[in-house]
Amino acid sequence: MTVTLKVTVILNLKLMSWNERYEAVIGLEVHAQLLTDSKAFCSCSTKFGNEPNSNVCPVCLGMPGVLPVLNKNLVEFILKMGLATHCTVAPRSIFARKNYFYPDLPKGYQISQYEEPICANGYVEIELQDGSRKKIGITRIHMEEDAGKSIHDLDVDTLVDVNRCGVPLIEIVSEPDIRTPHEAYQYLYQMKQIVTYLGICDGNMEEGSLRCDANISVRLKGETALGTKTEVKNMNSFRFVEKALEFEINRQIALIEDGGKVVRNIIMGFRARNRRANALQRRSARLSLLSRSGSRARACR
Amino acid sequence: MKTFDSIRAELDSGKTSCEKITQEYLGVIEQGKRLNAFLAVFPEQSLEQARTVDKKRSAGTAGPLAGMVVSIKDVICVKDARVTCGSKILEHFVSPYDATVVSRLKQADAVIIGKTNMDEFAMGSSTENSAYGRVKLPQDESRVPGGSSGGSAVAVRAGMSTTALGSDTGGSIRQPASFTGVVGLKPTYGRVSRYGLVAFASSFDAIGPLALSTKDAARVLGVIAGHDEHDSTSAEVPVPNYLGALTKDVKGLRVGIPKEYFGSGLEAEVRDAVEKKIDVLRKHGAIIQEVSLPHSEYTIATYYILATAEASSNLARYDGARYGYRAKGANDLMEMYVQSRSQGFGAEVKRRIMLGTYVLSSGYYDAYYRKGQKVRRLIQDDFISAFKNVDCLITPTSPSTSFKAGEKVDDPLQMYLSDIFTTSANLAGIPGISIPCGNDRQGLPIGLQILGKHFDEATIFRVADFLETT
Numbered sequence: 001m002t003v004t005l006k007v008t009v010i011l012n013l014k015l016m017s018w019n020e021r022y023e024a025v026i027g028l029e030v031h032a033q034l035l036t037d038s039k040a041f042c043s044c045s046t047k048f049g050n051e052p053n054s055n056v057c058p059v060c061l062g063m064p065g066v067l068p069v070l071n072k073n074l075v076e077f078i079l080k081m082g083l084a085t086h087c088t089v090a091p092r093s094i095f096a097r098k099n100y101f102y103p104d105l106p107k108g109y110q111i112s113q114y115e116e117p118i119c120a121n122g123y124v125e126i127e128l129q130d131g132s133r134k135k136i137g138i139t140r141i142h143m144e145e146d147a148g149k150s151i152h153d154l155d156v157d158t159l160v161d162v163n164r165c166g167v168p169l170i171e172i173v174s175e176p177d178i179r180t181p182h183e184a185y186q187y188l189y190q191m192k193q194i195v196t197y198l199g200i201c202d203g204n205m206e207e208g209s210l211r212c213d214a215n216i217s218v219r220l221k222g223e224t225a226l227g228t229k230t231e232v233k234n235m236n237s238f239r240f241v242e243k244a245l246e247f248e249i250n251r252q253i254a255l256i257e258d259g260g261k262v263v264r265n266i267i268m269g270f271r272a273r274n275r276r277a278n279a280l281q282r283r284s285a286r287l288s289l290l291s292r293s294g295s296r297a298r299a300c301r
Numbered sequence: 302m303k304t305f306d307s308i309r310a311e312l313d314s315g316k317t318s319c320e321k322i323t324q325e326y327l328g329v330i331e332q333g334k335r336l337n338a339f340l341a342v343f344p345e346q347s348l349e350q351a352r353t354v355d356k357k358r359s360a361g362t363a364g365p366l367a368g369m370v371v372s373i374k375d376v377i378c379v380k381d382a383r384v385t386c387g388s389k390i391l392e393h394f395v396s397p398y399d400a401t402v403v404s405r406l407k408q409a410d411a412v413i414i415g416k417t418n419m420d421e422f423a424m425g426s427s428t429e430n431s432a433y434g435r436v437k438l439p440q441d442e443s444r445v446p447g448g449s450s451g452g453s454a455v456a457v458r459a460g461m462s463t464t465a466l467g468s469d470t471g472g473s474i475r476q477p478a479s480f481t482g483v484v485g486l487k488p489t490y491g492r493v494s495r496y497g498l499v500a501f502a503s504s505f506d507a508i509g510p511l512a513l514s515t516k517d518a519a520r521v522l523g524v525i526a527g528h529d530e531h532d533s534t535s536a537e538v539p540v541p542n543y544l545g546a547l548t549k550d551v552k553g554l555r556v557g558i559p560k561e562y563f564g565s566g567l568e569a570e571v572r573d574a575v576e577k578k579i580d581v582l583r584k585h586g587a588i589i590q591e592v593s594l595p596h597s598e599y600t601i602a603t604y605y606i607l608a609t610a611e612a613s614s615n616l617a618r619y620d621g622a623r624y625g626y627r628a629k630g631a632n633d634l635m636e637m638y639v640q641s642r643s644q645g646f647g648a649e650v651k652r653r654i655m656l657g658t659y660v661l662s663s664g665y666y667d668a669y670y671r672k673g674q675k676v677r678r679l680i681q682d683d684f685i686s687a688f689k690n691v692d693c694l695i696t697p698t699s700p701s702t703s704f705k706a707g708e709k710v711d712d713p714l715q716m717y718l719s720d721i722f723t724t725s726a727n728l729a730g731i732p733g734i735s736i737p738c739g740n741d742r743q744g745l746p747i748g749l750q751i752l753g754k755h756f757d758e759a760t761i762f763r764v765a766d767f768l769e770t771t
Contacts, residue, residue, distance in 0.1 A: 058398055062618045064391065064499040065378045065400060067532050099614050099661075101638055108617025158634075160622075 022218050024249045025226055026178035030191050031169050032201040033146065033209040034077050040145045040168035041068030041111065048207075052161035060166035062106030074168040075118070077200040078143055081170060082119030084194050085138050093118040095143075104148035104160050112171075113142035124194070126186035136187050137175030144169050170200075176215070176226070181245035188212060188238050205237050212241055217262070218252045227252070228262040302460040304514045308368045312358070319351040319358070319368055323412050326370050330415065330461045336437045338455040340375045340385055342415035354410045364410035366524060369517075371406055372462040374453045375416040376423055377508065378497040379403050386499050387421040387431040387449075390619045390626045390645030400497020401532065402466060402508050402525045409524045414462050417452030421647045422616065423473055423501045425449050426719045429710055430649045437706075438481065440744060444703040447477030447719075450511065454481040457511045464512040464521050468498055470505045471604055472699075472723025475735035478511055479698035479748020482737045484765065485511045486518045487723075489756045490730035491536035493522070494529030500615040502608035503534075505727040515736065515766040519543035522758060538756050546759035547766040552586035554764065557691030561597035562722055567700045570741040575697050575749050578738055578768055582695075585771070592691060594683040597725065599676050601717055604724040606660050606673035613657030619645065652713065681729040688754045693761055696722050698735040698748030722750060732758045736765045 039046055042059035059066045082089050094116045097109035122138035146169050148162035172191065178184050192210060195201035202209050212235050217227035232248055235241045252262050303311075311317045327344055347370070357363040373379055376386045378396035380403075385391045403413065420430040428436040428451025436451040438444040439459045446455045450467030454477035457465050467474040469487035478485025486509040493508045500506060510521035526540045558579065563572060583589050621627035621641030628640030646654070660669035687694065699719050709716040726733040731752055738749035749768070753761040 061623065063397065063624070064384060064386070064394065064618070065396070065497045067496050067534075069531060069533055097614055099617060101617065101620055103622045103634065106618060106623055108620060109614055 021220060022249075022253050023179055023221050024181075024245070025176045025217050025219065025229075026181075026184055026245060027176040027215045028174045028178065028184060028187060029213045029215075030172040030174075030188070031211040031213075032081075032172065032191075032195050032203075034074060034168045034170060034200055035202060036071055036073040036077065036168055038071060038073075039166035040071050040074050040143070041166055044166065046167050050163060052159075052163060055163040056165070060106070061162065062108070068111060071168060074143055077168075077198075078118055078141060078170050080198045080200055081172070081195065082122065082141055084198055085119075085122040085124050085141070085172075087119035087122030087138060087141060090116055090118055090120065092116060102147070102150070103158060104150045104162065104165070106148070106162060106165060110145060110147060112144035117142035124187065124190045126183060126190055128186070129182060134177075134183070136177045136183070139173040139175050141170055141172045144171060181242040181249070184214065184245055185238055185242045188241060192238075208236070211236075214241065214245060214248075216245060216248050216252070218249060218256070228264050230262065230265055230267055232267045302458075302513060303463070304512075305366075305369050305463055305517045305520060306514075308463065312368045319354045319412065320348060322368060323347050323351040323370055323414065326414055326460070326462055329459065330456075333439070333459050333461060336439060336442070336455050336459060337434050338417055338436055338452045338459065338461060339372070339415045340387070340418050340433055340452070341383060343382070343413065347412050347414045350407075350412045354412065357410060364408060366406065366409040366411035366520065369411045369463045369520075370414050371411045371521075372415050372417050372453060372456040372465040373403060373413060374419055374450050374465070374467045376419060376468050376499045376501075377403060377466055378499070379413060379416065382416060384416070384499060385433070386423070387419040387433060388619075388646065388650070389432040390641070391624075392432075392626060394625050396497075398497065400508075401494035401529045403497065405525050406466075406521075411524075417450070417456050417465060419452055420449035420473075421650050422499070422612070423449040423468055423470055424612070424649050424653055426472070426476055426716050427704070427706070427709065428452060428477070429706060430647055432647060435706055438703050440482075440746070441703070443705055444745070445480065445706050447480035447699070447703065449473040449477075450485070451477045451481075453511050454478055454483055454485065457481070457483045457513060464510050464517050466508055466521075466525075467511050468501075469507050469509055469723075469727065470501050470608060471727050472720040474507075474509045474511060475723050475733055475748070475750060476699050476720055478735040479737075479750075480703040480746065482740075482746030482748075483511055483513060484515050484518045484734065484736050484769075485509065486522060486734045486758070486761075487726060487732060488522060488526065488758055489536075489732045490727075491534055492538075492732070492756065492758065493525050494527075494532040494535040496529055496531035496535075500611075502611035503615060504611060505604075505608055507727070515734070515762055515769050516544065516547060518734070519547065519758075519762045519766075526758075536756070541759050543759060543762055546763050548763055549767055549770065551582055551764060551767050554582070554587045554693070554760075555691040556582055556587050556589050556764070557592035557687055557694045558589060559594045559597070559687070559694055559696060560591050561594055562696040566718070566721070567697060568702070568741075571697045571699075571701065571747050574739045574741075574747045575695065578749055579695060581768065581771060582764070585767070590691065592687045592694065594680075594687060594725070596676065596679045596683050600680060600725045600728065601721055603673050603676045603680065604720075604728060605656065605717065606669050607677060607728075609653040609657035610661050610670050610673075611657070613654045613661060616646075616650070616654055621645070649713070677728050680725060684725070684729045684731055684752075692754075692757075693764055694752040695764075696750045696752065698722060698750040702741050702743070702745035702747055726752055731755055732761060734758075734761045734765050736769055738768075 096114040427445035453465035631637035
């Protein structure tokens with residue numbers, strides 16, 4: 001008992017001294033599932049919890065010959081979000097295809113936006129622990145469609161439910177202005193408040209209608225160059241975003257202090273129940289098949 | 302072979318019925334099986350449809366195309382029928398819906414008789430790239446009918462349907478129309494809904510009619526053209542009365558002759574035939590002037606960069622996961638993709654998917670795709686400035702007449718060059734029509750192409766109809 005305590009105290013002291021010398025640079029990508037009645041590019045229902053593969057039509061199934069028709073409500077919803085976050089609304093905005101192969105993506109590409117997003121250059125204000133206020137910049141907000149769900153854990157072949165396929169999402173990308181896990185928490189809290197106040201998203205992170213990915217790097221205070229970042233995905237509650245960021249910041253600092261290097265990778269599967277971030281292998285099958293058209297070249301979800 | 306006018310005359314005189322007409326076409330299809338023009342024929346459904354139209358005719362409620370029998374290129378969806386796109390990968394795929402063009406034809410009381418053979422996914426210029434065997438030219442069966450809408454062109458040429466629908470991404474309606482000696486129209490980009498057309502290159506694809514006369518092509522366009530809520534790229538531009546545009550008058554019409562289209566590589570007989578027709582126009586009061594389209598030499602290169610890029614994305618959905626061909630015996634997801642696509646696609650389709658994936662890949666995107674888009678704009682601007690001074694342009698449709706089967710299959714570049722005069726219209730989005738322009742010494746049809754301003758199909762119909770009937 002005594003020994004354990006000792007170790008903990010030493011570790012905490014070490015962390016404190018590190019934290020004084022380092023700072024974290026955090027940018028968040030928030031996906032909000034919109035409360036439109038129908039999908040982004042067809043008239044299928046977006047209702048959650050229906051019989052698998054029942055909210056479908058030739059368009060969202062990606063049948064040969066079909067074409068997308070943009071849902072007007074989706075545009076109205078994203079414009080509300082853009083105006084609420086002080087963004088500039090583009091008079092001309094274009095969709096692009098993000099191409100990758102996956103069974104829950106019937107067309108072989110996701111319709112998204114890349115070069116000319118509809119909203120850009122905004123900000124939200126958050127409250128810090130000392131009561132002061134800080135502006136977090138919004139790089140862009142764009143429209144895209146959700147993919148279906150692959151279910152791997154049943155004792156059969158992978159099953160695919162495409163009900164969610166084509167459900168409208170907006171992606172809100174922040175500037176790397178966030179410095180602490182607490183600021184990230186405050187930022188997300190603001191986002192939830194805004195989307196629920198506007199009535200465009202129910203803001204429920206546990207059910208996946210609000211999702212958050214984080215880009216994190218650390219650097220010595222006073223440095224201007226950014227460190228190598230990692231991406232943490234699939235965090236399913238506000239509290240665990242905070243926890244995951246803390247964990248990842250400490251991991252990176254410890255690594256650097258030990259003479260190691262941060263490797264740019266994607267960390268998947270931080271879940272509320274297992275409080276640990278697992279660096280999974282890059283899903284090479286999916287990534288190596290990436291290409292872009294309409295100019296979208298980014299790692300997949 | 303009958304045009305719609307003569308069919309209508311026979312119907313009106315009571316000599317025949319839609320059912321009899323459909324029966325006759327079914328007979329011709331059966332007799333001409335060796336030409337391999339059809340991938341599917343609908344005897345019961347077409348006769349049933351014809352009987353319904355006959356009833357409507359006696360009730361006086363028949364639509365404008367009552368008596369017309371149409372064949373549909375197998376890249377366009379007809380509800381409850383297979384849509385193979387000439388590919389093994391869609392061999393058993395049945396479409397759950399009608400393409401907008403098909404439902405508009407049905408609504409106008411045209412009878413749909415079957416689906417025509419084509420180059421796989423409309424990639425080809427000879428209809429030799431079909432997984433279901435090549436289509437033969439009726440005039441000389443050792444030769445090709447052009448492509449990719451070779452089946453539709455042969456169906457019209459051989460009297461297997463009154464008209465046909467084809468698709469044109471880089472000349473796939475006009476070049477086979479030229480090789481078989483029929484009329485083929487590629488409308489303006491956005492003129493006709495593409496909902497239900499299996500996509501090849503989305504910024505190029507157009508659906509259009511093939512027919513024995515310009516008048517019949519104009520009739521079909523009048524029915525299928527116009528905005529469709531299922532296709533956001535279909536333009537909200539009013540559809541004029543195309544038949545009313547066939548005035549038989551070309552006096553004062555300004556006709557441009559692009560000098561770049563009459564240079565080397567053009568067969569002398571083709572050139573002479575086209576120039577003769579230009580003289581006819583001149584004699585009847587048209588003002589003929591030479592124009593220049595300075596970026597013409599980049600047409601084929603630009604087309605093959607942009608169209609293959611779009612194809613690589615559009616064809617990603619054929620992965621064996623949801624419909625179509627799935628290879629047996631794959632151990633994991635990657636193997637299922639690779640084997641299904643390797644076995645399901647033919648050589649030309651794979652070539653274009655690889656080309657397209659390459660030009661879109663990071664590191665090459667700017668050098669190829671973005672550069673290609675810029676050149677495309679220059680080519681478009683060439684046409685827009687030419688059309689400031691002229692009302693239409695006249696060129697040969699293809700540099701040669703039909704070639705022998707097998708002659709160009711191993712030389713893709715030679716094959717691509719047979720579309721050298723047609724792809725520019727797809728890059729620029731303008732309408733183009735090919736009409737018969739006599740035969741060469743071997744008796745093979747020559748085609749003349751008329752290109753028009755965006756949404757001005759009326760003018761090219763007028764010139765085509767004038768040349769056809771003068």
